[in-house]
Amino acid sequence: MSKSFSDAIKRGTRTTKGIPGTQYWQNTASYTINAEVIPQKKELIGTEIIKYQNNSPDTLHQIVFHVFQNLYKKGSRRDDPVHPDDIHSGVLIKRLTIGDELITDYSTEGTLILAKPTQPIFPSALINIELSWSFSIPTKSNIRMGAKDETSFFLGQWYPKIAVYDDINGWDKNVHTGGQEFYYDLGDYEYTITVPDGYLVWGSGLLQNAEKVLSPNIYNKYKLAQKSDDIISIVHPDDYKSEKHITSHNKWVFKANNVSDVAFGVSDHFLWDGTSLKGVSGNTIFIETAYPIESKDFTEVALLAKKSVRYFSNEIPYPFPFPTMTIFNGTNGASGMEYPMIANDPSADNRGRTVDVTAHEIAHNYFPFYVLTNETEHAWMDEAFAAMIPYEYQQKQEPSLNRLTRYARNMSSYASTNTNIASTTKSTMLKGRTSYFNFYMKPAVGLYVLQDILGKELFKKCLATYIETWKGKHPTPLDFFYNVNATSQQNLNWFWKKWFFENGYPDLGITQVEERNNVYEITVKKIGDLPVPLDVTITFKDQTTQNIHHSAKVWQEKDNMILTVKTMKGIEKIQLGNDYIPDTNPRDNILFTIK
Structure with missing residues (x-):
């Protein structure tokens, strides 16, 4: 047990029972964002108002922000090289105020901004923060976001975001270098995206002004898709030929409450499919895809996404936690990237890969977007789950590709090499192939071995209990281990030790x-x-x-x-x-x- 976790137990925020302590807390924020995407300039400009609630027992003498697009700033430390055309001067912060104070002497450390207001932020205080900023959209480097083509873009990590301040580490001051992913608190979001006439926007959350932004014909098909069990072609190739206007307004408003992040995609020529699914709790989940006509595999993705959501809800078993799910074909890379209620997925030349990446990225809506794990330091806590829990569905849909058997096969090669490091090693300490082995392969196979020990029904009970206990909260690896021990009524420490704290090999x-x-x-x-x-x-x-x-x-x-x-x-x-x-x-x- 680490000292930070032991100290958290003493303070009453954590327990050895796998449940939050009576003194557990999290800070929250609400974001009101206005942004404009300028395709011709490959630029995003924006303003935001953040209402930040300090629920901690601590007085905060600084505010830490993530400005992730500084990854492309000249001189920034990066795990992998980026295309020279994408290197820029960084995120330009035009104005920053905290409370009534204009902050001009903040410091920048890579992708972090550290601002020290004159007045500290006391426990229970609600502080108003305002920023305006801009950055150049990357066009050649496929690191989770950027340009798909000249007029299609996926925007993730696109706004200055307050870092997590938690009971384990205090401020999250991990500089983003491209390899690791993210760690976020919950917040409420209302964001408006302005695009040129004729552009469509898809984003996290619920579109608030569909009737205003869509032409009548497109709006009618959109509404039909929201209640249809069939796949509805909301925007068909013929719509671009027959209609003078696909849209009727250029300001798209989205709301997403009680989520950790938002992302969006824009295009002036993408096709749009939609369907609905009746959730297990009686709610309706709207499922949509957006893709260029060249991505032939995406004609099936709406159906695959629907099947994935149904499978997770019935087989984890835990209801899909969000009202909508969008798969946006916004990358030319090989890997997809997840965000709450939206994924930026590649096209694939084989059906197995399409089935795999669709289910995997949707699974991330449970981990880390519903159970708010720290991806930056404990990547296996979302990647291993998102790899393991869909494997039976993936095998049934397309036997040609089974991620779990592939991991077991690869693990047979790598486990006896120096690539094999304890999976509880902080993600920030590992790079490249070592990261992939220890964040995806080994812990995913470990979860399968755990399921074999417990039996499928007890494993599902443990998984559902863990989700229910830690939804909207920040579990550490120990919280997960303790939670499964308690739910299964078994002392599995011998298993956790061998599979997650050591670097043994299977033979x-x-x-x-x-x-x-x-x-x-x-x-x-x-x-x-x-x-x-x-x-x-x-x-x-x-x-x-x-x-x-x-x-x-x-x-x-x-x-x-x-x-x-x-x-x-x-x-x-x-x-x-x-x-x-x-x-x-x-x-x-x-x-x-x-x-």
Whole structure:
């Protein structure tokens, strides 16, 4: 247990039961933003008013802001190079006021602004903050946001945002260098996006003035899609040919309350599909996609998104927590990027990848946008969940790609190398392939191993309980571990230690087979430190088979397991392992022609 977590327990904000303490608190903010996207100049300019509530017991002597577009500022530290054309002078802060004070002597550290008002912000105080700013939109670098083409843009990390001040670390002063993702508090948002005539806008939250911004024909199809079980083509290629005006106003207003962030996309030629889904709690979820006509795979994405939302609601099981979900085809890169209620997804040349990325990015609406994990420092707490929980759905929809079996296979290669680092290592300390292995692959397979230990129904109960307990809050890894221990009524510390706090490798091997009076004793040894399921398939000489399966729990207190098989048929083959179980040395996993 870290000192910061131990201190939080003493202060009453955390517990060892996996639930928030009686003194738990979070700061909140409401944002009113007006922004204009200028496609010809590849520029965004904006103003915002923030009402910041200090719910902490501390007096704040500074306010820390994230200005993430400083990633592209000349001289900024970056994990990966960006295209030279995208390097600029940084986010231009034209005005910053805190309370009634004009702040001019703030300091900038990479993507952070640190402002010290003359008057501190006392506990329970509500402070008014105003900013105006502008920045150049990246056009060549596909780091989560930027230009898709000359007139289509996806805007994420687009406004100055107050950093999290929490009970574990105080101010989040992690400088964004491109590799890690984000950490946000809850807030209420009303944002207005001004675009040139003829441009459409899709964004986080609910569009407030659809009747005003859309032409009558498009508006009627939009309203139909919001209550239709079918996929409705709201904007079809013919609409651009037959109508002089797709839109009738250029200021688009969105609201999103009690969310951690907002993002949006704009285009003057994207197609628009929409449908609705009746939620398990009786609510209606509006699902939409926006994409260029060249992205042929996106004609199915609205349906895939709908199926994904239904699956998560029924199988986690936890109702999808937001009223809308948009998939925007705004990147030319290989990876998607998630935001509350909207994802910036690539097009793919195979259906497996389309199914995979659609479900994965939608899963992020649970983690980290409903359960507000710190992606910057604990990336596995959202990426591993978003990789593991859709795997059965993905396999059913498109068997050609199964993210979890791919992770297990890759883990068999990487786990015995220096790439294998404890998954609880802070994300800010890891880069490149090491990050991918330890934030996605290993912990996702670890969650599958946990499901195998608990059984699917208890695992689902643990997952739903964790979501319900920590929705809208900031759990740390220990909070998750303690919560599962409490819900399952099991002390799983032996499992957490091996899978998340250590860098052991998975390796089981068949070390001996003895036969006596048609009774076979098969000895399997846990050679590696990492406990994995024991799965043995026996093929008899008449070609019938028998499977023996034990969860990783068999290795809790021993390193050898003897399996007993009684048969008159004779054994032809013993196969250890399956596609979901990593093993760094498969050479000792199979035996043939046993007398």
